[in-house]
Amino acid sequence: MMADAPETPNASPIARFTQPVTQAARSGWRSFMPAFIQEMPYLRFPSAPNPQFRLIEQKHIEAIKSLYPEATERIEADIAFMNYELLRLFVERDYEAKSNQNRYRVYQLLFLTLATIATLIGSFQALALNSSPEWLPIWAFLETVVALLATFLATVSGREPPLPRWLDNRRRAEQLRREYFRFLMNLPPYDSLTGYKRQVELSRRAADINRGMFPEEPTVLSSEKAKS
Amino acid sequence: MSAKAERERLEALYEVFKVAALDDQRRYYRFRVDRCRKAARQVNFLRALFSLLTGLASALAGLLIATAAGDSLVSQCALDRLGPIAASAAAGAGVDMAAAAANVAAATADLDCTLVNVVVPLLLVVAVVAPALGAAFTTLADLFQWDRQTQIYDTALENLEVADAHSPVPDMNNVEYQAALNAFAEGTLTVMRDETTQWGQLIRTPESLQKYIDAAVRRQNLPGAGEQTGGSA
Numbered sequence: 001m002m003a004d005a006p007e008t009p010n011a012s013p014i015a016r017f018t019q020p021v022t023q024a025a026r027s028g029w030r031s032f033m034p035a036f037i038q039e040m041p042y043l044r045f046p047s048a049p050n051p052q053f054r055l056i057e058q059k060h061i062e063a064i065k066s067l068y069p070e071a072t073e074r075i076e077a078d079i080a081f082m083n084y085e086l087l088r089l090f091v092e093r094d095y096e097a098k099s100n101q102n103r104y105r106v107y108q109l110l111f112l113t114l115a116t117i118a119t120l121i122g123s124f125q126a127l128a129l130n131s132s133p134e135w136l137p138i139w140a141f142l143e144t145v146v147a148l149l150a151t152f153l154a155t156v157s158g159r160e161p162p163l164p165r166w167l168d169n170r171r172r173a174e175q176l177r178r179e180y181f182r183f184l185m186n187l188p189p190y191d192s193l194t195g196y197k198r199q200v201e202l203s204r205r206a207a208d209i210n211r212g213m214f215p216e217e218p219t220v221l222s223s224e225k226a227k228s
Numbered sequence: 229m230s231a232k233a234e235r236e237r238l239e240a241l242y243e244v245f246k247v248a249a250l251d252d253q254r255r256y257y258r259f260r261v262d263r264c265r266k267a268a269r270q271v272n273f274l275r276a277l278f279s280l281l282t283g284l285a286s287a288l289a290g291l292l293i294a295t296a297a298g299d300s301l302v303s304q305c306a307l308d309r310l311g312p313i314a315a316s317a318a319a320g321a322g323v324d325m326a327a328a329a330a331n332v333a334a335a336t337a338d339l340d341c342t343l344v345n346v347v348v349p350l351l352l353v354v355a356v357v358a359p360a361l362g363a364a365f366t367t368l369a370d371l372f373q374w375d376r377q378t379q380i381y382d383t384a385l386e387n388l389e390v391a392d393a394h395s396p397v398p399d400m401n402n403v404e405y406q407a408a409l410n411a412f413a414e415g416t417l418t419v420m421r422d423e424t425t426q427w428g429q430l431i432r433t434p435e436s437l438q439k440y441i442d443a444a445v446r447r448q449n450l451p452g453a454g455e456q457t458g459g460s461a
Contacts, residue, residue, distance in 0.1 A: 035266035039372055056248040064243050071236035075244060108371050108437060115440045116364040123356040131349075150444035158445070167428055174424040178417050181249045185241060185413040217421065220410045 041105035049095030055087065055180055078184055081199055086183070086206040090176040093210065097169035104162035110153055118146045168212065175209045178217065188218040231402055238405050242396060242412075250416045254388055257423075260381045268374035271365050278362035285354035292351070296344050305341035363436075370434035380430070384423040391415030 030038045056079060065072045125139040183190050183202045190198050205215050296305075369375075394415055396408035433441075 034270050035263050036270045036368070036372075036374075038263065039267050039374075056244060060244065060247055064240055067243070068236050068240040070233065071240040074237065075240060105371070108433065109368075111437055111441055111444075112364055112367050112371070115367075115437065116360050118440075119360040119363065120357060123360065127352060127356065147444070147447065150440065151447045154441055154444040163431070163433065167431060171424065171428060174420065178420055181245060181413065181417060185245055185409070187410065187413060187417075217417070219414055 041102040041109065043106070045099055045102045046095075049091045051088075051091065053087075053091050053094075054083070055090070055177065075184065082180055082183060082202070085199070085203045086176060086180055089206055089210045090173055090180065093169045093173035093176060097166055097173050100162040100166035100169060104166055107153065107157040107162065111150065114146055114150045114153070118143065118150075121146060171214075172209055172212060175214055175217075176206060179205055179209060182217070188220060188222070191220070235402055235405065238396070238402065238409055242409055245409075245413055245416070246395070249413075249420075250388065250392060253416065253420060254385065257381045257385045257388065261378055261385065264374040264378040264381070267372065268369065268378065271369050271374070275362050275365045275369070278358045278365065281358040282355055282362065285351045285358065289348055289351035289355060292343060292348050296348075305344040367434050367436055371437070373430050376430045377427070380423060380426045383426075384419055387419045387422070388416065391419055 061072065061076065061079070064075075121139055121143045125136065125143065128135045128139055179202070183198075189201060189205075193201055208215050391412060394408055394411040396405045396412065400408060
């Protein structure tokens with residue numbers, strides 16, 4: 001009989017939660033495909049962000065609450081405040097980033113497919129020149145169709161280009177994520193504020209990040225220097 | 229707040245941050261490193277396979293044609309293919325070529341033209357299709373940048389371990405615990421920030437694909453050829 005695995009001395013009591021939190025779509029059948037196919041974009045992407053998404057899942061909070069029932073009061077209050085002031089912005093930015101990433105990759109893969117087909121048609125055209133010239137008009141027609149499709153796709157994808165939108169929204173979402181934990185951990189600039197002032201500062205910084213004005217991310221050291 | 233209550237609050241904060249930020253990032257980086265490594269390996273294998281197929285098909289087609297030409301198989305099979313066409317054309321023109329067609333048929337009756345008429349064209353098709361597919365997979369690898377992603381997430385994982393090394397330990401007094409907790413949290417947030425910055429720099433539209441898109445845009449005479457997908461030309 002196998003012996004039970006020894007417990008790690010400093011293992012977190014909530015370490016059993018092993019999946020990274022994400023609002024990305026997960027498809028069952030893809031998990032059986034090669035890794036590079038799992039990386040491919042989705043043709044049917046969710047039409048709206050997941051409003052239930054949380055950076056700290058309720059089960060985590062419950063687990064910590066069972067260990068530190070009194071100490072979690074302020075943590076819960078901070079989380080509840082951030083769920084409205086910051087998290088909804090994060091969820092929207094994260095969704096926009098994912099949606100544009102998906103759109104960008106769909107377009108790029110369509111262009112890639114068209115470029116490959118155009119190459120193949122060109123090669124067959126060159127072969128047909130010698131062996132079956134009667135096929136040349138058909139190859140030429142197909143080449144034209146592919147070129148027209150590429151132009152059509154370029155026109156469609158040209159409106160609201162997805163790449164800058166993907167990068168911009170991702171940058172904002174990631175800074176909002178960091179701001180979430182900065183506030184929770186009471187790191188600068190929140191360490192020197194209390195009460196409503198601390199909350200107002202979070203609201204202001206979150207709104208700035210959301211509109212693309214990235215506030216400074218001070219460290220404890222730089223904050224101490226500034227104070228002195 | 230009493231020292232005990234303050235200590236409990238700090239410990240609770242540590243647990244929350246460790247699980248929701250550090251461990252979550254660590255799981256994500258590990259997942260990405262694993263996924264990107266696998267994807268890069270698979271696509272690289274396919275590229276090599278298509279390259280091999282191209283070479284083999286070209287070499288084999290060359291060998292078969294050279295052998296068939298040596299045995300006059302190519303010209304005889306051409307005669308075999310053209311004989312019925314010539315007879316049909318002659319009949320259409322009112323010329324009696326039946327005897328000549330019969331002679332051609334008799335001369336090529338025992339001829340096996342599978343090699344020249346089927347195998348060689350098939351090899352030529354492989355020699356044309358395989359490099360195109362190989363190039364497509366090269367562009368795919370350029371588009372997803374799996375190797376660069378692996379490098380970035382691998383470095384982030386290593387740096388995360390450095391941040392984790394600043395974790396507070398139970399023997400510390402409250403002041404030390406708070407300082408260690410700050411260093412631990414700030415270190416983790418810095419790793420997250422650095423990873424995002426580096427990641428943003430590697431997302432580019434592959435040059436070959438961008439040229440193709442620009443050409444498609446030029447055909448339509450649309451302005452802003454380089455901005456259609458927001459990529460760098």
